[in-house]
Amino acid sequence: MKFFRKLTILVGLIGLGAVASVCAQNTTEPSPESFSQRPVAKDARTRAKLHTELGSLYFQDGDLIVALEELTLAAAIDPTYAKAFATRGVVLYHVKEFDSADQDFRTALNLDEKDPEISNNYGWFLCRTGKPKEALGHFQRAIKNPLYRTPGLAYLNEGECYIKLGELDQAEESLRKGMRLVPGNLQGLYHQAVISYKRGNYDAARKYLSGVIRSERVPAEVLWLALRIERQLGDKAAESAIAARLRRSFPESPEYQAFLKGNFE
Numbered sequence: 001m002k003f004f005r006k007l008t009i010l011v012g013l014i015g016l017g018a019v020a021s022v023c024a025q026n027t028t029e030p031s032p033e034s035f036s037q038r039p040v041a042k043d044a045r046t047r048a049k050l051h052t053e054l055g056s057l058y059f060q061d062g063d064l065i066v067a068l069e070e071l072t073l074a075a076a077i078d079p080t081y082a083k084a085f086a087t088r089g090v091v092l093y094h095v096k097e098f099d100s101a102d103q104d105f106r107t108a109l110n111l112d113e114k115d116p117e118i119s120n121n122y123g124w125f126l127c128r129t130g131k132p133k134e135a136l137g138h139f140q141r142a143i144k145n146p147l148y149r150t151p152g153l154a155y156l157n158e159g160e161c162y163i164k165l166g167e168l169d170q171a172e173e174s175l176r177k178g179m180r181l182v183p184g185n186l187q188g189l190y191h192q193a194v195i196s197y198k199r200g201n202y203d204a205a206r207k208y209l210s211g212v213i214r215s216e217r218v219p220a221e222v223l224w225l226a227l228r229i230e231r232q233l234g235d236k237a238a239e240s241a242i243a244a245r246l247r248r249s250f251p252e253s254p255e256y257q258a259f260l261k262g263n264f265e
Contacts, residue, residue, distance in 0.1 A: 048078035052087055059091050067091050082112035086121055098129055116141065116148035124157045132161040152181025156188045168195050186212050190222055197225060202232045213242075220246065224255035228264050 055070030068091055074084035086108035092101035105122040112118060123138030139158040143151045155178030162171035172195055179188045193208035206229050212218065213226050223246045230238040246256050258264070 044078045045081060048074040048081040048084055051077065052081070052084045055084075055091070056087055059087075059094075064091055064095055068095070080111055082108040082115060082118060085111070086115075086118040089125065090121055093125055093128065101125060102129075114145070116143075116145035116154075117150075119145075120148075120150075120154045120157060123154070123161070127157060127161040127164065132164040135161050150182075152178045152185070154178075155181065156185060156191070159188070160191055163191060163194055163198075168198060171195055184211075186215060190225070193225060193229070197229060197232075202229050205229050206233065218245075218249075220250040220253040220255040223249070224258070227259065231264060 051070045051074035055067045055074065058064075058067035058070060068088065071084055071088035071091060074081065075088065078084065085104040089101045089104035089108065092098075092104060102125070105118070105125055108115075108118045109122060119138045120142040123135040123142070126132070126135035126138065136158060139154045139161070142148050142154040143158075148154070155174050159171045159174035159178060162168070162174060171191070175188055175192055175195070179185060179192075182188065189208045189212050193205045193212070196202070196205035196208060205225075209222070209226050209229065212222055223242055227239055227242040227246065230242060243259060246253070246259065250256050
C-alpha cells in the first residue's frame, strides 16, 4: 500500500513539473493579470505537501535519510508550510538532532499555532527530551481544539508526561480517557502497565503488557518492563525467555546493559 502511495505522489510531482515546463516554454507576452503570485503560491504549496507526505512515508519505512531530504525540500519549496517543519522535527528527534528538531517545531507553531497535531507532536517531543511540564500545555491545546481528529493520542502522551512527573493519579486519568478513544492502543497499555508496576500491582502490570509483548516489533523498554514484572512475580522461566529476547534484539541497549549489571530498578 505504501509503495503505491509513493508512486502516486511521484506521479503527481512529475505532473506538476510538466506543467511548469510548459509554462516556461510559453513565450507569449503575459497579460497584467498573469503577474499574480497566487498560481505560483498554490503550485509551491501543492509540491510542498506532496514532498512532506513522501517524507512521512519514508520515515514510516525507517528510511530517515531520504525522509529528511524530502522534508527539507518541502520546507525549501514553501517556507510557510508548517507541516513540513513539524514533520521534519519528528524525524530529527529520531536521529537525535534535538536542537534542530526543537527549532523546527517552534517554526511550525509560529506558522500555524492553531494546528492541534503540531501542538501534540511538540508536546510529545518536549516530554521525550526531559521537559514534561512544558509539554502539558501543548497537549491541552490540542485536546481542546474541536477540529482535532485524534485527541486520544494527546491524552496518551499527556499520561506519559504525568508518569515522568511522578503524578500517577493524573497519569491514570489521562490514559483512561485516551484508551476510551483509542482502545487497544499499545502505547496506552504499556504506560498503564508502568503505573501498575510502580504501584506494586504486578499481576495487573503483566495483564496490561501481555498483548504488547506479542506484537511484532517490541521496543527494548517494553521488554525490560516485562522482564522486571516476571522477576517480581517469581516466574524464572518467563524472565529468562524475555532476557533472551532482549539480548537477541537489543544487545547494545541501555536496558540490556542494566540487566547484565543486575540493575533492575
